[in-house]
Amino acid sequence: MNAEQDHAPHSRSRPFGAGILDEYRTFLHTALRHPTMVGAATPTSSAVAATVAQVVPSIGEPVVVELGPGTGSLSGAISTRLPAGARHIGVELGEELVEHLRTHQPGMEIVHGDAGDLLVLLDKLGVHRVDAIISSIPWSLLVDDTRLHILRQCTEVLAPHGAFTALSYLSARCSGSGKHFHQQLETTFDEVLTHTTWLNFPPLMHYICRRPI
């Protein structure tokens, strides 16, 4: 990120017209080739993005990490809330999605990597404390050990006042792995809240978790 980007207003809203077609095309292309990595057929709606972004601090110089930003459907709403001097880091596994993000979310620092290597990736960026983690990786499709491995790294780097969020389809929450993920969150954090957004297809819920135990 250059100095001009660093101080530029962090506002990038969802694209319209040809932009949104490009976003959907890129998302679908990756989803068809790597269905379990993406775990969704379309990007998340802006209604969800607006709600999820509420955990992002709008004062100070926060560091916010997005795990699995995809085409950036949550990133614009997050960036809009961030004050000057904030850092907005995205860790994304899909190569094509990384290229898309680098073009369309210039205020973000995009890391092409695996959330399973979170601490190493953040260390390379000189980041050892994070104020908010917004995760939309397909948690319920991960095996238990992988899920726990990523979750532990999130809690290790999260500031004491920080918030961790995880998105999940309502349907996934009722599956065996969805229930197990919920239990893992309950035993990992002192506070676990849920919020459902119906203006998404399919309806989507997200966990808001604070104070790792």
Ligand SMILES: C[S@@+](CC[C@H](N)C(=O)[O-])C[C@H]1O[C@@H](n2cnc3c(N)ncnc32)[C@H](O)[C@@H]1O
């Ligand atoms: C359900 S999509 C969400 C994309 C976007 N945030 C949204 O809400 O529309 C999941 C995203 O997580 C990425 N992903 C999956 N596993 C990952 C991992 N281990 N590390 C980083 N990104 C991952 C996928 O490539 C995909 O972009």
